[in-house]
Amino acid sequence: MNRKIILGAVITTLLASSGVAMSDDDDDDHDGRKRGLFSRFFSKAGVTPVNNQPYIDECGSCHFAFQPGLLPARSWKKLMGGLDDHFGENAEFDSADAQKILNYLVAGAADTSSAHRSQSINNSIPRNSAPLRISETRYFLRKHDEIPPRYVTGNPKVGSFSNCEKCHTEAAKGSFSEHGVHIPGVGRWD
Amino acid sequence: MNIKNLILIASLVLSPTIFAAGSASAFDKYKSGGAANFSASNGEKLWQRQVHSAKDNKMRSCSSCHTDNLTQMGKHHRTGKPIKPMAPSANSARFTKVKKIEKWFKRNCKWTWGRECTAQEKGDILTYLINYK
Numbered sequence: 589m590n591r592k593i594i595l596g597a598v599i600t601t602l603l604a605s606s607g608v609a610m611s612d613d614d615d616d617d618h619d620g621r622k623r624g625l626f627s628r629f630f631s632k633a634g635v636t637p638v639n640n641q642p643y644i645d646e647c648g649s650c651h652f653a654f655q656p657g658l659l660p661a662r663s664w665k666k667l668m669g670g671l672d673d674h675f676g677e678n679a680e681f682d683s684a685d686a687q688k689i690l691n692y693l694v695a696g697a698a699d700t701s702s703a704h705r706s707q708s709i710n711n712s713i714p715r716n717s718a719p720l721r722i723s724e725t726r727y728f729l730r731k732h733d734e735i736p737p738r739y740v741t742g743n744p745k746v747g748s749f750s751n752c753e754k755c756h757t758e759a760a761k762g763s764f765s766e767h768g769v770h771i772p773g774v775g776r777w778d
Numbered sequence: 779m780n781i782k783n784l785i786l787i788a789s790l791v792l793s794p795t796i797f798a799a800g801s802a803s804a805f806d807k808y809k810s811g812g813a814a815n816f817s818a819s820n821g822e823k824l825w826q827r828q829v830h831s832a833k834d835n836k837m838r839s840c841s842s843c844h845t846d847n848l849t850q851m852g853k854h855h856r857t858g859k860p861i862k863p864m865a866p867s868a869n870s871a872r873f874t875k876v877k878k879i880e881k882w883f884k885r886n887c888k889w890t891w892g893r894e895c896t897a898q899e900k901g902d903i904l905t906y907l908i909n910y911k
Contacts, residue, residue, distance in 0.1 A: 649859075650854050650856075650857055650859055651854070651857040651859055652859075672888075676833065676834075676856075677856070677885075677889060678884075678885040678886070678888045678889040679885060680884065680885060681881050681885075682877075682881070747856075747857065747858050748857075750857065751857060751858070
């Protein structure tokens with residue numbers, strides 16, 4: 589085989605993998621400064637992706653299946669205890685199934701996960717509170733404070749901040765980096 | 779004939795059977811609760827029944843999310859998430875599990891009408907839905 593081809597292949601692979609790493613989440617406030625290329629290179633998705641089909645069936649039927657790592661265990665316990673009035677909807681189900689879902693949520697919750705977004709979210713929630721919405725945590729509010737309401741509630745293609753996947757094109761992979769944002773009817777963000 | 783074709787044919791033959799199994803055990807359940815003589819036209823009326831909700835001061839019905847044309851995609855009234863067509867003629871994955879049918883009847887009747895549906899109502903609605911063309 590020709591040397592040039594091998595070199596070309598090596599360079600392409602390197603570029604492609606750094607491209608992937610760049611499009612992964614970079615967090616610019618967790619440790620107070622922008623992470624360097626090196627740490628980006630080894631960073632995983634910001635939040636561990638969902639890998640549980642019963643969870644997707646149960647909790648992904650009305651909206652995006654939020655990753656367990658987006659809220660702490662105490663929030664999931666509270667949320668699962670009030671499914672008959674879930675933000676004004678009825679989402680109740682059989683208690684044996686509900687227990688399995690809760691176990692899955694708790695095992696990957698933001699206060700146990702090592703994913704860096706989960707840790708940032710968890711650190712922004714006071715110990716004595718158990719928010720039911722990710723979109724009301726301090727971390728979330730800080731990250732979204734520059735987005736005007738006309739892009740969200742005033743935008744029929746988005747509707748509310750709860751619909752992460754409408755703007756975050758990589759949300760299902762657990763990546764919420766601003767590089768993957770495309771607001772419907774508005775465009776890219778970065 | 780290759781394996782792929784075999785699988786395709788097998789799933790085409792089997793899918794109506796699966797859907798029939800889910801709804802058949804639902805009907806058995808409603809009958810054992812004393813309901814009988816299920817009627818698609820009663821089911822249609824129930825489907826379109828509008829009930830006022832004091833919570834948001836709006837009228838609610840099954841079509842709020844599923845629409846009136848059951849061969850078309852529906853849309854969750856709040857989150858906008860698409861809901862696949864309700865008619866088995868347009869969506870062969872419908873009514874395959876009695877547990878799923880019962881779970882959604884419970885949630886949706888309570889949310890839409892403010893109470894659970896009776897066995898008779900569920901049987902009528904299901905008759906309407908599975909025969910929808």
